[in-house]
Amino acid sequence: MVEAKDVRQPKLGKLKPRYQFALNPHADYRASRCPNCDRLTYPRKFALFIHVEPDYPLALGFTCRYCPQCELIIAHQDELEVQLTALFQERDLSIIGNDYLVLGTVELKVWKESLSRPKSIVEILEHAADFKEHVTIEYFPGGWYPKDFVPPIPPRRKTRRKKK
Numbered sequence: 001m002v003e004a005k006d007v008r009q010p011k012l013g014k015l016k017p018r019y020q021f022a023l024n025p026h027a028d029y030r031a032s033r034c035p036n037c038d039r040l041t042y043p044r045k046f047a048l049f050i051h052v053e054p055d056y057p058l059a060l061g062f063t064c065r066y067c068p069q070c071e072l073i074i075a076h077q078d079e080l081e082v083q084l085t086a087l088f089q090e091r092d093l094s095i096i097g098n099d100y101l102v103l104g105t106v107e108l109k110v111w112k113e114s115l116s117r118p119k120s121i122v123e124i125l126e127h128a129a130d131f132k133e134h135v136t137i138e139y140f141p142g143g144w145y146p147k148d149f150v151p152p153i154p155p156r157r158k159t160r161r162k163k164k
Contacts, residue, residue: 013127014125015129019131020073021134024074025077026139027078036072037067041074046063048075048104050101053100056092059114061111071132104128106127110123110124
């Protein structure tokens with residue numbers, strides 16, 4: 001007989017998980033529409049909790065695309081890496097180019113307070129939340145292709161929207 005074990009992922013912070021997150025690796029795709037529901041996305045500032053290898057956790061204020069319907073945050077990888085590079089040029093040049101992982105969000109109020117009065121990681125983790133889910137963005141550029149060509153990703157279907 002096999003016993004069911006309560007196997008839970010370790011939690012990042014004290015807050016319950018919130019938002020879905022996607023790191024967009026495609027420089028030519030800017031997510032003006034949500035990949036899930038096809039509604040418009042909006043720019044919104046989030047305090048992202050990021051871990052940079054080897055051992056450099058930080059909270060970074062970053063403007064992402066956001067779908068309020070799906071609660072999906074989309075961060076563009078190229079823009080995020082520019083911000084991280086600029087940050088580490090001031091702090092530690094040896095960290096530039098290291099692997100990183102976006103783990104969750106920090107409450108904006110706490111992040112703003114930490115700009116004027118630096119907080120320890122323990123204090124920040126009190127106000128941090130994991131992501132509910134990490135989403136992968138699949139993108140296939142449009143254009144002219146041979147008649148018998150089958151794209152690896154099916155094209156999005158057109159949806160009709162009711163005008164208000």
